[in-house]
Amino acid sequence: MTAMAYDKQAASEIIARFDARGEMLVQILHAFIERFAWISEDAIRQLADELNLSRAEVHGVVSYYHDFRTTPPGKRIVKICQAEACQAMGSRELSAHAEKSLGIAMNASDADNTLEPVYCLGNCACSPAVMIDGKTFGRVSPQRFDDIVASSGDAN
Amino acid sequence: MARTRVYVPRETAAISVGADDIAIAIARHAKRSGDNIELIRNGSWGATWLEPLVEVTVDDKRIAYGNIEADDVPELFTAGFLAGGEHAKRIGPTIDIPYLINQDRWTFWRCGLIDPLSIDDFRAHHGFKALEKALDNGAQTVIDAVKDSGLRGRGGAGFPTGIKWQTVADVQSDQKYIACNADEGDSGTFSDRILMEGDPLGLIESMAIAGFAVGADRGYIYLRSEYPLTHRVLSRAIEVARDNNWLGDDIQGSGFNFDIELHLGAGSYVCGEETAMLESLEGKPGIVRYKPPLPAFEGLFGQPTVVNNVVTLASIANIVNIGSEKYASYGVDRSKGTLAFQLAGNIKRGGLVEKEFGITLREVIEDWGGGTASGRPVKAVQVGGPLGAYLPEEQLDTPLTYEAFIEIGAMLGHGGIVVFDDTADMAQQARFAMEFCAIESCGKCTPCRIGSTRGAEVIDKIVAGENRDENLELLVELCNTMEDASLCAMGGMTPYPVRSVLQHFTEDLPAARSTGT
Numbered sequence: 001m002t003a004m005a006y007d008k009q010a011a012s013e014i015i016a017r018f019d020a021r022g023e024m025l026v027q028i029l030h031a032f033i034e035r036f037a038w039i040s041e042d043a044i045r046q047l048a049d050e051l052n053l054s055r056a057e058v059h060g061v062v063s064y065y066h067d068f069r070t071t072p073p074g075k076r077i078v079k080i081c082q083a084e085a086c087q088a089m090g091s092r093e094l095s096a097h098a099e100k101s102l103g104i105a106m107n108a109s110d111a112d113n114t115l116e117p118v119y120c121l122g123n124c125a126c127s128p129a130v131m132i133d134g135k136t137f138g139r140v141s142p143q144r145f146d147d148i149v150a151s152s153g154d155a156n
Numbered sequence: 157m158a159r160t161r162v163y164v165p166r167e168t169a170a171i172s173v174g175a176d177d178i179a180i181a182i183a184r185h186a187k188r189s190g191d192n193i194e195l196i197r198n199g200s201w202g203a204t205w206l207e208p209l210v211e212v213t214v215d216d217k218r219i220a221y222g223n224i225e226a227d228d229v230p231e232l233f234t235a236g237f238l239a240g241g242e243h244a245k246r247i248g249p250t251i252d253i254p255y256l257i258n259q260d261r262w263t264f265w266r267c268g269l270i271d272p273l274s275i276d277d278f279r280a281h282h283g284f285k286a287l288e289k290a291l292d293n294g295a296q297t298v299i300d301a302v303k304d305s306g307l308r309g310r311g312g313a314g315f316p317t318g319i320k321w322q323t324v325a326d327v328q329s330d331q332k333y334i335a336c337n338a339d340e341g342d343s344g345t346f347s348d349r350i351l352m353e354g355d356p357l358g359l360i361e362s363m364a365i366a367g368f369a370v371g372a373d374r375g376y377i378y379l380r381s382e383y384p385l386t387h388r389v390l391s392r393a394i395e396v397a398r399d400n401n402w403l404g405d406d407i408q409g410s411g412f413n414f415d416i417e418l419h420l421g422a423g424s425y426v427c428g429e430e431t432a433m434l435e436s437l438e439g440k441p442g443i444v445r446y447k448p449p450l451p452a453f454e455g456l457f458g459q460p461t462v463v464n465n466v467v468t469l470a471s472i473a474n475i476v477n478i479g480s481e482k483y484a485s486y487g488v489d490r491s492k493g494t495l496a497f498q499l500a501g502n503i504k505r506g507g508l509v510e511k512e513f514g515i516t517l518r519e520v521i522e523d524w525g526g527g528t529a530s531g532r533p534v535k536a537v538q539v540g541g542p543l544g545a546y547l548p549e550e551q552l553d554t555p556l557t558y559e560a561f562i563e564i565g566a567m568l569g570h571g572g573i574v575v576f577d578d579t580a581d582m583a584q585q586a587r588f589a590m591e592f593c594a595i596e597s598c599g600k601c602t603p604c605r606i607g608s609t610r611g612a613e614v615i616d617k618i619v620a621g622e623n624r625d626e627n628l629e630l631l632v633e634l635c636n637t638m639e640d641a642s643l644c645a646m647g648g649m650t651p652y653p654v655r656s657v658l659q660h661f662t663e664d665l666p667a668a669r670s671t672g673t
């Protein structure tokens with residue numbers, strides 16, 4: 001991910017792109033994540049102000065959805081599918097391998113990587129499936145996992 | 157000389173195993189060798205096990221090469237694949253692939269066949285003919301055809317689509333909506349995705365027909381965020397349709413207005429439940445609403461709303477084009493038409509199989525799927541997503557119909573079929589059902605929110621052999637409470653996979669201790 005530091009001006013522009021419509025909050029938060037990689041308290045305050053919502057309302061939405069992380073992620077975001085079709089093809093073993101290989105636990109981050117579970121990438125006929133920085137990979141053996149990690153993202 | 161057409165899918169599964177690299181390699185190689193090719197990024201035919209599946213058109217026939225890797229490309233050129241040349245990975249004409257020809261392709265027939273973003277290709281394959289016909293015949297004729305077809309919702313609940321449409325059509329309101337449920341949260345399902353990536357204009361056409369039928373001029377698509385490629389394809393398709401006046405004001409001079417807004421979900425399974433989806437579309441947390449009122453009366457922003465699954469909607473165009481009698485001639489009992497089965501997990505030939513209701517689970521798993529990928533015996537099959545029961549080998553002869561599945565305490569849901577071989581630990585699968593419910597619960601009902609966490613703990617104790625019998629009893633009670641006192645199927649049906657493990661896979665639970673004193 002090539003995230004930018006939080007920037008009020010840029011945030012305002014994103015909100016304006018959605019005509020500052022409160023019902024677009026989920027969509028606006030996606031645009032924030034794309035731009036800033038995570039949702040900060042500053043972001044929540046500004047969203048509440050500019051969308052005419054209470055901070056509690058914005059907070060409620062941010063905390064409800066798995067996609068809206070509130071801490072900075074690593075440079076590379078690795079998601080491993082933990083749902084049934086992938087379980088049937090060894091996603092549990094793959095996850096254990098990933099934790100070892102990246103040196104972080106599931107649901108944890110370091111400067112280089114964030115490792116997260118995901119529940120179905122719709123790639124269940126090519127399981128186990130992995131997503132790295134928004135790109136989906138299928139038929140991922142532990143060996144292939146190391147290869148695709150090595151060839152993606154900013155981290156090395 | 158005419159350019160040779162080469163097809164390389166732009167579809168999530170194909171790309172996940174290298175299709176983009178292959179497309180680049182083919183384009184580069186053709187440039188170097190001076191071959192005049194037209195590279196088309198089609199959708200997938202759904203024979204996912206053959207992906208990346210590359211095709212070339214030779215004498216108006218498409219010749220398929222399967223499981224191609226980027227490294228194969230130079231060899232393919234040497235073998236003369238642009239003229240359909242022999243090669244170890246040459247399959248033959250696409251239309252002769254048994255996996256495909258033995259299907260009943262009613263809804264997915266354009267997937268793989270056309271360039272999904274070409275309005276000309278779409279038009280050349282009956283695109284927008286159904287909408288034109290609907291506009292000519294009038295709204296009630298369309299609704300009657302949907303009723304007569306026997307089509308039921310493919311999102312999981314199986315509610316008759318025609319009745320839903322009639323209800324919304326009959327409500328007086330200045331504003332009505334069509335909300336397409338593209339949240340596709342069930343593990344083992346990807347038919348919505350294949351349709352949206354392979355024939356997005358087909359979905360747009362059917363949504364416009366729905367809008368015309370019930371008197372709605374706005375449509376929403378709620379797409380799961382785990383599908384970024386689908387998002388790009390759909391966004392582009394909506395633009396293409398607008399540019400050609402198949403969306404927007406006064407569509408093709410008919411006086412009918414209809415436009416679509418595309419929204420992304422945000423990683424919540426419950427947001428596939430229709431009222432939670434509506435909340436999310438309104439920018440709120442996806443918390444399930446009490447029913448009544450039904451969305452047909454008070455849906456999005458309190459207005460009458462048709463909520464339908466992607467596949468339900470996409471089935472409509474051919475019901476209008478070809479006719480409801482033909483559709484209703486497929487299937488059995490009250491399971492009319494076709495369902496897109498999705499073969500996933502430990503299966504040799506995974507992919508999408510659109511077939512009329514009534515064939516057995518075994519036929520799909522063996523004839524299409526070719527058994528497990530590992531070559532080991534099938535132990536369990538989960539049909540219908542994470543809330544579906546695990547079926548043992550003895551139940552594989554169950555016909556795939558809504559009725560037969562209800563009879564065995566299971567459900568077809570969205571048609572996902574996930575196969576496990578004999579290495580699966582079913583106690584662990586039961587635990588996962590509870591864990592998933594705990595992670596995804598919207599929190600409104602205590603049995604769902606707390607019961608699921610308790611359930612996972614109790615299963616841990618059972619597995620550890622701690623007070624086995626009391627804990628098993630407790631687990632059964634928990635399941636009953638969750639089923640009886642949950643507002644939606646998240647809490648209400650999580651007991652299904654759990655109970656199925658208790659019933660059919662006792663060998664994976666610690667044996668009852670012989671009470672020798």
Ligand SMILES: Cc1cc2nc3c(=O)[nH]c(=O)nc-3n(C[C@H](O)[C@H](O)[C@H](O)COP(=O)(O)O)c2cc1C
Pocket residue numbers: 308309310311312313314315337338339340341342425426427428429430431463464465466468469644645646
């Ligand atoms: C927990 C839960 C998740 C659901 N997920 C989906 C989904 O991802 N896609 C879908 O179309 N329907 C889903 N449904 C079913 C919807 O509530 C609704 O029945 C359906 O969208 C109606 O459209 P249909 O009649 O065309 O099936 C879900 C239901 C529940 C209870």
Ligand code: SF4
Pocket residue numbers: 426444596597598599600601602604605642643644645646647648
């Ligand atoms: S059953 Fe669970 S997901 Fe459904 S409304 Fe209740 S708490 Fe929410």
Ligand code: FES
Pocket residue numbers: 081082083084085086087119120121122123124127128129343344345
């Ligand atoms: S279950 Fe892993 S991609 Fe669907």
